[in-house]
Amino acid sequence: MTMTWKVHEVHGRLYPDQGWTPAKVILEDEKHLHDADHPEANGWPIWHFRHTRPSEGSGSGVLPDCPIVDVHTHAWVDSFAPRMRAYFGDNFGATAFNPGTLDGVRERKRELGVTKSVILPVPTNPRQVPQFNDWLQDYTDDPDIVPFMSVVRDMDDPVAEIHRCAKLGFKGMKLHPVNQHFKMSDPKMFPIYEAAIEENMVILFHTGSGIDYPTVGPDWDCSPVEIDRFFNKFPYERTVLAHLGGSVPDFTHPPELHPEWPGYMDTAFQIGHIANDDFLRIVREYGTTRILFGTDSPWEDTADFLTRLAHIGLTDSELRDILYRNANTLLDLGLE
Template identity: 70%
Template sequence: MTWEVHETHARRYPDEGWTLDACVAEDKAWRAADPEGHPAADGWPIWHYRYSRPDEGSGPGTLPQGPILDFHCHCWADSFAPRMRAYFENSFGITVFDSGTLDGLAERRARLGVTHSVVLPVPTNERQVPQFNVWLQDHLHDEGVIPFMGVYPWMDDPVGEIRRCAELGFKGLKLHPVNQHFRMSDPRMFPIYRAAIEEGLVLLFHTGSGIDYPTVGPDWDCSTSEIERFFDKFPYERTVLAHLGGAMDFHHFPEIHPEWPGYMDTAFELGHKPNEFILEAIRSFGVDRILFGTDSPWEDTADFLTRIAHMGFTEEEQRAILYDNGARLLGLPPRAE
């Protein structure tokens, strides 16, 4: 199967003469010329740079037949999705690749052969927690949808909300240190971690920086040192580090620590790092602990599938990354032989 890759990002590739440094320089020049303005849809060149085209690499260009599990997706209720799309498009020049709704996610699954989507909420205040969790609990048994729950760390009784959602059947909890303003090693987070672990939930962390925040702030941090401190206290094997342990740093790639327990997902990272780094990072951490994730709708699922097909993974590695590892973690049926 081949996938039609969308080029609506106006992406910049090395074979067109672009380098990351040139994109950074253009980005700085744009900011200097209009420091108060918002980027146009084709702005923010640093986001649009890719180290390689999707079909570059030593792989066969095909993927094995069978289920595909995208472990890192975002969407919103139909009434809220247009506001989120507009915010990211207008504020950051980000292309949104579907409607940002559950229906949009289902349409993309059907079109691209993806069979399962893990939906990750990121409430950034207490009021949003029930808006996300009550909405998603109605979709716990939808075909192809695996909702995770969310809490805002500084809400009243986050532990109680974790217990409630676990009893309903949620399989995991998404936490975002950058957008939710906490340090992974903050002792005030420990009751949240303990509750999730006691309930057997998958504990998925955003790692690295975010679209509108640096990696480290006065009240938040999900850098390598903070990940290390978390695992020293909670060596939980059902932990997932999103973005291969560190998103958004285009110059200095995250350190990979094979001794860490748990899993990593590929969300946002394919193309934003060189193929050789991706291959080495995944193989050194352990292919059996890597989860295919896209960061939909901010990334083009077709682009990511094309990259997995061409990057240089063996068929056995592709099977593990695309479905088998995630299915084992979530208790889904194994791939039919």
């Protein structure tokens, strides 16, 4: 069905025409985080500041009548999801736009016409790896859900876990250098990359800033320097860089543009956080046939992202590439 996406206001988002400036938002962030007794409050990314409204773009406000694949979403088992929502809300002021459960993902998908959602787990210690992978293995043939698996560097035999998950039908692996405490160029990660490449798995990396850690520096775990080092060793075309390669040093600046990087990038947590002109420049110079639609749900509102994408000024063909064609090719989803 064709849907017209009108300008959509979102709770907790601050706009320039409401009198907000980056400096003012930073002060508010610092106050909130000091109140929460957070040790890294100074210089916190202004992740909830919106640079542009959808109506400022040049698009028609209408998305093509086509599938929509969200390649960057998160969910947890029903019993754990409320704790995650509370943790991010209490410590970082993050709004969850769905319950953070698989049922919540499905409900939002149906409301907005999303065809498939890729679920990205982020275990942070060896104990959590089987908890995530064993839970998600039941959904490898699900019509709505495309689960990815993950490993951590210091677990027992991560290579064997990758081969096990490949046999179970997982199409990809999510790695988060910051939360999982490794640099992309760390030689201890090489066997993990090699196993995923051997299994033809997609490798999706978190890159750049995040709402749950402070402003990043030039030699960050997943900085452009680290991405270069990874691709120099592994020029793997089935790599996805989340967040358009990452906002460095914070969400006030667009990501650095590196069209020479192979593979794909996703749009998670970027649409609206950077100016429309910067977004269009980055996706067109990198190539819209290598850009994947992603939101970072539940920490972003899918409706807001689709609204902005409809108004941002992309052509019908470019929108189809980003919304589903590229993901369909990369993940072999069998979409028409």
